[in-house]
Amino acid sequence: MLARGAETVTLAACDAADRDALAALLAGIPADRPLTAVVHAAGVLDDGLVATLTGDRLDAVLRPKADAALNLHELTRGLDLSEFVLFSSVAATLGSAGQGNYAAANAFLDALAQRRAAAGLPATAIAWGPWADSGMASGMDERGRGRMARSGLVSFRAEEGLALFDAARTGEDAVAVPVRFDTTAPATGPDPAGEVPAVLRGLVRRTVRRTAREAVAAEGADALRERLGALSDPERDGVLLDLVRTQVAAVLGIGGPRDVDRNREFKQLGFDSLTSVELRNRLNAATGLRLPATLVFDNPTPVALAERIRLDLVPDPAPGASALAVFGELDRLETALAAVGADDDLVRSRIRARLHGVLAALGEGTAADGSGGGSSPDEASDERLRSATVDDIFALIDQELDGA
Incomplete structure (x- = not known):
């Protein structure tokens, strides 16, 4: 001065x-x-x-x-x-x-x-x-x-x-x-509108040419769900993991999704509370979901986060009506078993024998003619469970008891 x-x-x-x-x-x-x-x-x-x-x-x-x-x-x-x-x-x-x-x-x-x-x-x-x-x-x-x-x-x-x-x-x-x-x-960026303050979004020119990953992020929830529904499980997991890693790379300002370790914890990648919320906001925009602010803490790695998003977008199918009926009977059976006295060893032994018989029958992989039937034990068990009625289940129990 x-x-x-x-x-x-x-x-x-x-x-x-x-x-x-x-x-x-x-x-x-x-x-x-x-x-x-x-x-x-x-x-x-x-x-x-x-x-x-x-x-x-x-x-x-x-x-x-x-x-x-x-x-x-x-x-x-x-x-x-x-x-x-x-x-x-x-x-x-x-x-x-x-x-x-x-x-x-x-x-x-x-x-x-x-x-x-x-x-x-x-x-x-x-x-x-x-x-x-x-x-x-x-x-x-x-x-x-x-x-x-x-x-x-x-x-x-x-x-x-x-x-x-x-x-x-x-x-x-x-x-x-x-x-x-x-x-x-x-x-x-993968989400242009989401990066710019609302009062300035009229100034932003969206690029016409976009990469495949950017197109996925801009599809919207319905289109993304439709696309995922047409994919096999491994393909679906790959698309969602790629989406998560793309957004992680954008938030951290690193080269690209391939630079993001799928199994490394977000904390180790350098995330804090602010970047965690930024990632949540980006994924909300890309998927149409309303994910919580604690998203990266509840799902600490990219692969875990991709699985969480998959469950929200494409939930596992609900069990069929016959399976639900079986589950209901099993619930009733559990209630009845709880009433059996702890000192009634003979009754409890017979119950265990019958239940073991049921499990053995459900796990059997042999066809009616004694051949392997072309199915694995797990596949045969699933098929028998799907086709079994409540009467079939209890008939199996009686059969195993008589055999004992």
């Missing part, structure tokens, strides 16, 4: 969210060098799902933004200021995954600027997009940067930011949103 012509520079620190401390600092400004401009640039991040945001976590983010800005507004309202600049964030305008507290804090700054402007006071809230080498976005990890890129947001360099700062301060609007977009980036 001295190099730019300032005669002296005084640095003074206080907690601007502490009204008394801020009032004392402002009172110490010399009368011959009065305060003429305010730039509020504070910010704290504490990302997390809304359900995890405790009062303390909300206060940690809202206090330096909202409380400090309100104190500055009230304590300088009577001064002859030329500028009152608030550093807001595009998160308040577009929303940002896991940043409900941060978005709310910056929305307060936008509203405060508009209120000041309506009262004839100087005010500009600058809802910054990401900066490449500084600012909040510079501390993002690789997953966060990938998520931001998929949304179409592009970071700008420091010199661009400074030029935008000057342009926002000289503009007529109380809230300015300096941000850069790549409108083609979201359209290359």
Whole structure:
């Protein structure tokens, strides 16, 4: 600042969210060098799902933004200021995954600027997009940067930011949103509409050419169910596993589905609460299901998750009427057996013998002519169970008892 012509520079620190401390600092400004401009640039991040945001976590983010800005507004309202600049964030305008507290804090700054402007006071809230080498976005990890890129947001360099700062301060609007977009980036993903904030979806151009995997994700639940119904079990499992791995790769920002180990736990792959919800949302869009937020915790690997989705989309067939009747009789039999006295050894022995006989009959794989019948024991058992009536079951029991 001295190099730019300032005669002296005084640095003074206080907690601007502490009204008394801020009032004392402002009172110490010399009368011959009065305060003429305010730039509020504070910010704290504490990302997390809304359900995890405790009062303390909300206060940690809202206090330096909202409380400090309100104190500055009230304590300088009577001064002859030329500028009152608030550093807001595009998160308040577009929303940002896991940043409900941060978005709310910056929305307060936008509203405060508009209120000041309506009262004839100087005010500009600058809802910054990401900066490449500084600012909040510079501390993002690789997953966060990938998520931001998929949304179409592009970071700008420091010199661009400074030029935008000057342009926002000289503009007529109380809230300015300096941000850069790549409108083609979201359209290359497997779920273009799901990546882009709702207020900007009219800007996204969907690509005409799509890969087979992207086409599967865009089919919709009915078409996907129809397609799965025409496949064999192994083919169906392969399609759903490929779908899961494709979405996992997109969320993690890695090369493709083949780079996702089908048996590796999501936690080991690098998933956290935010990416878990993002994966759930993508799979909801791809399948038409309403999957729970705990999806990756309940199904900890891609292959387990694919199986869960299969059961939702193509449930196992219900047993037939004859099998249901047998199951009902077995339920009644269990109830009757429970009433048999524990000390009646003779009766219990005879019951065991008869039940063993029934199991042996159901497990028999020999045809009526004594040949193998061309069926495996399991197949023969299944067929006998399907065709047996309740009377047949009890006849078998009597037959085995007589044979004993």
